[in-house]
Amino acid sequence: MDVADVSGVPPWFAAHLREEGIESLYPPQADAVEAGVAEGNSLVASVPTASGKTLIAQLGMLSAVERGGTALYIVPLRALASEKREEFEAFEPYGVSIGVATGNYEDTGEWLTGKDVIVATSEKVDSLVRNGAPWVDDLDCVVSDEVHLVDDPNRGPTLEVTLAKLRRINPNLQVVALSATVGNAGEMAEWLDAELVDSAWRPIELKTGVQYGQALHFGDGSQRELRVGSNEKPTEAIVRDTLAEDGSTLVFVNSRRNAEGAAKRLANTSCDGLDEDERRQLTDLAEEIRGVSDTETSEDLAACVEKGAAFHHAGCSSEHRSIVEDAFRDRLIKVVSATPTLAAGVNTPSRRVVVRDWRRYSGEAGGMKPLSVLEVHQMMGRAGRPGRDPYGEALLLAKSHDELDELLDRYVWADPEPVESKLAREPSMRTHLLATVASGFADSRAALLNFLDRTLYATQYRRGAGSDDETDTDGRRDPRDGAARDNLERIVDSTLEYLDANDFIDRDGTIGATNLGHTVSRLYLDPMSAAEVLDGLEGASTPTAMGLYHLVSRTPDMYELYLRSGDREEYTMVAYERESEFLGAIPSEFEEERFEDWLSALKTARMLEDWASELDEDEIAERYGVGPGDIRGKVDTAEWLLGAAESLAGELGLECVPTIREARQRVKHGVGEELIDLAGVRGVGRKRARRLYDAGIETRADLREADKAVVLGALRGRTKTAENVLEAAGHPDSGMDGVSPDATAIPGDGERGRAADGTGDDQSNLGDF
DNA sequence: CTTCCCCGGCTATAGACAGCATGTC
DNA sequence: CTATAGCCGGGGAAG
Structure with a gap:
């Protein structure tokens, strides 16, 4: 099929593809067109990697845009979000605007309003739905990339629920689900009321x-x-x-x-x-x-x-x-x-x-x-x-x-396994039931079950225990499917019980979220994390940084460090030495598993403490047996969780809010208490803040009025850096022309680490990516 | 007596999303 | 319930 023969897409698209060297569509792409992707039909495309899935998505998205609508492209990873953004930016010259939303990457919900195509991770979409981002009500086409990941026990349910919510909000939503070749593509299509393109064809x-x-x-x-x-x-x-x-x-x-x-x-x-x-x-x-x-x-x-x-x-x-x-x-x-x-x-x-x-x-x-x-x-x-x-x-x-x-x-020679919904598990139910109630999708047990009926899980239990003829797609439940459905109801009930007991929901007559529950849902916290944090914070008026680091580290939202041999003894000792700092009781050593988890959290907490005490990255890496990516990941998560803890404490009017804020600032910048102010200046990270401080410049205000020679000396003679820093701090005259570094301010190079080699990278780059 | 090599025993084990408010060299 | 690579230390053979 020739690209020009596709109706529904913008007129420039065929020419654009031709410029890219694409003349005709690959067979699966042609099948997708036959199935009506460019006319708003929903579609599941189960095809191998690199066989042109993205183009199928583009056909759907651009035809939606051509009809005056907007499209959302859901990716499983942040890195893929930027990859897709770069790909889709090729359409900007034709007047198609692109927005990206991931946890770390630009853009508020408001900012995205008016974009034609939005790229986001599934969690971000979920979060935006929870927070009522306006453009969510106005979608025409949703692409779900790597949709087979609904099989993932941790993150699959989010995707499943998010797609269900989007379809509920926008009844005529076109869903284009792109999947690797899986064993049950037909079932996925059934779930999404979509056409199916199931092909093993590859261009190479x-x-x-x-x-x-x-x-x-x-x-x-x-x-x-x-x-x-x-x-x-x-x-x-x-x-x-x-x-x-x-x-x-x-x-x-x-x-x-x-x-x-x-x-x-x-x-x-x-x-x-x-x-x-x-x-x-x-x-x-x-x-x-x-x-x-x-x-x-x-x-x-x-x-x-x-x-x-x-x-x-x-x-x-x-x-x-x-x-x-x-x-x-x-x-x-x-x-x-x-x-x-x-x-x-x-x-x-x-x-x-x-x-x-x-x-x-x-x-x-x-x-x-x-x-x-x-x-x-x-x-x-x-x-x-x-x-x-x-x-x-x-x-x-x-x-x-x-x-x-x-x-x-x-x-x-084997065919891939079927993909299987992991929705009916406690941890994901906890999160998603609260969110579903909090954002008003359901206000009763029946309504919740009704909502869950739009998920893959429902499709699978409906079919699973039912007859083999697969004709039962009219929504009526087969009486023989009882086991799986009872299982779901049981988990819904016990989860509601849990949420109620922790005061996240109210069950007087209708089910609704409490103020606390709304906050937890908005913060995107696992309710169990929130409960743990609240429990630890209760009655702790001035917790130590270590206490707070440990508290967030033992939360289910933090992926703990692994205890290695010898660690058990070492951290058991640390536990007793610093017993008074921990928030909440230390589990008994006889409760093997709980104690072990608690110690892993302690190891994580101590790594955060080292980071916030300006220990060098390489030493942290060595001491904890981790790589730079792990350090970055833990610090990132801790920062997020401490922010959430701060919000929760604020919500309850606890007096420890400033203490939490300080701990968060320290983790964020990786600095001691006395450097928080300086590290807040743009261009100043943990290393530079320390050098400036040692040279006698202790605050942002000091920096504003500082002797330029001292600043230049402390920054090891880097003129451009010094100028930028002074300017960021609001110094009246940041020019460094003719200034020579003050010798007494030059930091001693007796410290460990590589000598300055002129690459100028003396910051631990925490702000990147 | 020193050095090298082989073997047995022991250890350790993949990945990564999110709030909020702005910016690293 | 399952494996395996890398590392360490011990012991034997070679130099």
């Missing part, structure tokens, strides 16, 4: 297979030889082999340590074929990586990158990750070993993909658990760069003949 052929010994066994029955040297690991042989064809390799492994280890080893393979120019660029890149952070992780990554390899996992900072992603996409980096971060994240196609580990440790299962077919297919789907490679290759590795057969059966 994907050959999947298993390496065993000296051979690659492909799923189509073909074989190829792979020479594996005697001292060589299979992954190295594959990377070498791919490199010989000038291709890149993406290796998926099951732990961070393995990712780093593999990258280190593979660097010796990847550095072989580098030319002069590449070496130079890689050296620059390595320098850039070292500039991001001063940690061991950062140094290790830089060392790999110099040789054309890299690792990628959540312990890397977001800057590290995007540097690696970009350089890999530009084919400068030849091989990346990654944890699943890269499978679901931004687009990083590769000539070859190796799924090295197909089992992953799981605490709950008590051992190694095989990855799901869907997950492995998602990883393998990264193989083949559109427009670059004739085909992509994805390989699993077998160590025995039996394993070869097993892998072919289990993954290569």
Whole structure:
């Protein structure tokens, strides 16, 4: 089908696509048009990665815009939000305005009003619905990207409920759900009252297979030889082999340590074929990586990158990750070993993909658990760069003949599992029932159950226990589906009980949220977190920072640090030493599990305390065995939760509000109490604030009236920086012409860390990304 | 006596959204 | 219930 033959989309669209080199639609795209995406019909597109899903979404969104409507594009990750924004900004010259909403990224609800296309994470959309953002009532088209993630136990229910709410608010809403190939696309379509495009078609052929010994066994029955040297690991042989064809390799492994280890080893393979120019660029890149952070992780990554390899996992900072992603996409980096971060994240196609580990440790299962077919297919789907490679290759590795057969059966020839709603679980019910009541979607038990009827869970229980003929789509419940529905009702009842007991809802006659409940819902807190915080704050007039850090760290909204061997003893001691600081009782040591959790929270809290005591990033990383990305993540979450705690305390008129605020400021900037004022100045972070303070400039007011020579000295002679800082502080004359640094103000360089090397990056960049 | 290598035993284990109010080098 | 890589220390063989 030719792009010009699509009716409903703006007239410029076909020409625009042609400029991009797109003449005709891919088969699944043509199917989507047949199904009426461009005419406002809802659609579930279950197609492989890189087979043109985005264009299907654009057909829906732009035709909605053409009809004078607005569209919302829901993504699962912040990083994808910016990727999509960049893609859609290509439409701005044609008068289509784009807005983005994620937790950290610009834009208030108001600001988005009037945008034609809005990109947001599912949680942000949920939050905006809860807060009554005006444009939410006025949507014509919603795209849900990676909709198979409704299967995720933590975040899936949010997506499910959010889609249900949006459809309820906008009865004629067009839903375009983009999914990986899953086992039950039809069921998803049934849930969303949508047409279905279910296709395995790919623009680039994907050959999947298993390496065993000296051979690659492909799923189509073909074989190829792979020479594996005697001292060589299979992954190295594959990377070498791919490199010989000038291709890149993406290796998926099951732990961070393995990712780093593999990258280190593979660097010796990847550095072989580098030319002069590449070496130079890689050296620059390595320098850039070292500039991001001063940690061991950062140094290790830089060392790999110099040789054309890299690792990628959540312990890397977001800057590290995007540097690696970009350089890999530009084919400068030849091989990346990654944890699943890269499978679901931004687009990083590769000539070859190796799924090295197909089992992953799981605490709950008590051992190694095989990855799901869907997950492995998602990883393998990264193989083949559109427009670059004739085909992509994805390989699993077998160590025995039996394993070869097993892998072919289990993954290569297998269909992905069906996606299954995880809505009927306590933690998500807690959050979503409160939000549903608080934002007025339901005011009774019956209304809640009625609302939940719009979810995938309802579709599945309705069908699940029912007859197999799948014709029961008229909404009437099959009497035989009792078990699942009873289960749902039971969870709804116990959750309402919980919310009532904690004073978040009122059940006199109708069900409504209390003021407290409204606040909790608005703050986007798990009600259990709110209850924990309120409980801890009660009666604590002047809690210590540690007390507050621990309080928010033991909340279910904080992902705790892992206790390693030896930690148990160490933190048990800390617990007794600082007993008086903790808010609420310390669980008994005999309550194994609770005590363990409490200690993990203590470890997290102590990391936050170290951060807020200006301990260097590299020392924190070493002391807690984490990477810069983890530090950043914990600090971020703590800042959010302390903000929420502050709001809750304010709501109840508690006197500890200023104490919480101070703790939050300290975590936010990573500074001691005395630096909070200075660190609030734009351009001044934890490092500079300390230097200025040591030079005698202790407050923002001091800075405003400071001797320029002293400021320049404290900022180690960086003229431009000093000017910016003075200007931000409101100094009457920030010009540094002719000023020379005051020698007594120059900070002693006796501290640890790399010497100033002229890159000027002496701030721990917390404000980024 | 020192150095190197191999082996057994032990340890540790993926990811990442959100409030609010403005801005890092 | 399940695995595996990296690291450490001990012991044996080689130098």
